[in-house]
Amino acid sequence: MTxxxxxxxxxxxxxxxxxxxxxxxxLIITEVLNKGDEDAxxxxxxxxxxxxxxxxxxxxxxxxxxxxxxxxxxxxFDIKLDERTFKNSVINLNA
Numbered sequence: 001m002t003x004x005x006x007x008x009x010x011x012x013x014x015x016x017x018x019x020x021x022x023x024x025x026x027l028i029i030t031e032v033l034n035k036g037d038e039d040a041x042x043x044x045x046x047x048x049x050x051x052x053x054x055x056x057x058x059x060x061x062x063x064x065x066x067x068x069x070x071x072x073x074x075x076x077f078d079i080k081l082d083e084r085t086f087k088n089s090v091i092n093l094n095a
Contacts, residue, residue: 003028007043010036021047027064029056034069054079060089067091 003016003024010032011019019028029048032040033056044053057073060081067090074081081089 001047004043007032007036007040010034010040025052026056026061029053030061030064033057033073034064034066053077060085062088063091065089065091 001021003011003019003021005016007028008016011028012035014027014031021028025048029044029052032044033053036044054077057070057077058079058081060070070086070089073079074086
């Protein structure tokens with residue numbers, strides 16, 4: 001299944017026409033949770049299971065997350081990350 005074009009703003013660094021919903025699931029969920037608007041978030045919850053979303057948050061992609069956004073989703077899903085995992089997951093804009 002293809003990723004809809006309206007998600008392009010949430011996936012600005014990617015060509016949505018080349019993304020695969022299953023193969024690129026972690027990336028798509030991460031970027032939409034980070035940058036998505038209400039419509040994008042609704043699409044994520046309609047197209048991926050709560051288990052999929054929770055798994056992506058529980059095993060965050062290194063260097064992809066905005067700090068406040070990751071903190072928010074961890075709280076919403078009541079997920080605890082160790083300090084090192086959290087720190088490694090957050091985008092470091094001061095590198």
